[in-house]
Amino acid sequence: MENKIKMSTPLVEMDGDEMTRIIWQKIKDILLLPYVDLNTEYYDLGLVHRNETNDKVTIDSANATLKYGVAVKCATITPNAARMPEYNLKEMWKSPNGTIRAILDGTVFRSPILVKGINPYIPTWTKPITIARHAYGDIYKNTEMKVEKGTKAELVITDKNGKETRSTIHNFENTDGIIQGVHNTKESISSFARACFNYALDTKQDIWFSTKDTISKQYDHTFKDIFQEIYDAEYDEKFKSAGIEYFYTLIDDAVARVIRSEGGFIWACKNYDGDVMSDMVATAYGSLAMMTSVLVSPSGVYEYEAAHGTVQRHYYKHLKGESTSTNSVATIFAWSGALRKRGELDNNQELVNFAEKLEKATITTIEDGIMTGDLTALSTLSNKKKVDTETFLIEVNNRLKNLV
Secondary structure, X not given: OOOOEOOOOOEEEEEOOXXXXXXXXXXXXXXXXXXXXXXXXXXXXXXHHHHHOOOHHHHHHHHHHHHHOXXXXXXXXXXXXXXXXXXXXXXXXXXXXXXXXXXXXXXXXXXXXXXXXXXXXXXXXXXXXXXXXXXXXXXXXXXXXXXXXXXXEEEEEEOXXXXXXXXXXXXXXXXXXXXXXXXXXXXXXXXXXXXXXXXXXXXXXXXXXXXXXXXXXXXXXXXXXXXXXXXXXXXXXXXXXXOOOEEEEEHHHHHHHHHHOOOOEEEEEOHHHHHHHHHHHHHXXXXXXXEEEEEEOOOOOEEEEEOOOOOHHHHHXXXXXXXXXXXXXXXXXXXXXXXXXXXXXXXXXXXXHHHHHHHHHHHHHHXXXXXXXXXXXXXXXXXXXXXXXXXXXXXXXXXXXXXX
């Protein structure tokens, strides 16, 4: 295109690892750079560069996101013991996603991408269900111990004056056992609530929230109370004006309601609940590679990414020169989501329109029967054809050219 779409404000670009890093560049070359004069502040979050910078690059990218308001992130490796010698790591660096979530004080929203021919396992689900996962505390910040027979385990709280309050967890008189301590903060729960309510208003969807407050009368009940207090004080009128609803119920009741629903709402969950339910919902809709994921801060900062990992197995095939058929849809939608949000914030309707057309071209390609190997196994279309990674992107571009 002679007249590429201009971007007045940069968005933060976080590059990643393995096969998704290869796809990242191909998406830019084939689907973005021909149409958009990309204005990004680039950070290399590949494991090699994170190791070189002692992970400072991850912190810098998160702070840049706070500055500019919108980021797009490629999938990254969270190293385990096997990765230490493979990448000659100085230490087992933390999850970049965890670091970024903590700095942005963000909530993760995951939603399925629906296409004709890939039918949810739950027949009533005709609209997307978005999972909002609280990304702080619970077992992900736990303290745990194995305890021996004859042990008495207590919860001890020491106030600022040194006064102790004790509560017995369990007397392990006749058996060995295990104990675990989890926590959360009013500040984090409040941020979670506001992020959820703001996202519901932004997307004009009802929001459901669920815990087990009947059993956890302090921990879970505090979540319920904070959500209700913030909703009543700050969001009740806004929701009524928007024609949307906030609804609370016990998590077991929520599961039953979700299964019977048609979808089309946000389901807010505590950290562990959200971890499990987001994978359940993704699988029930068809594929983790067909899920959008966006991290939203209570101040309105957005970071878009694919919901899946770095596709290590395909990367090793790629290194051998073998053809791969890797699904790029979630990564395409990470870019389109970030470009749309950048356009909305900058009143750049051209950019918003381009993002919409990119998503339409991607979905149309699949509905025309052209798809990667993972989707051919799921699709009920009679004319489906498996293509390799790059051919899929070229086919998307063939349709995008007719739209822009």
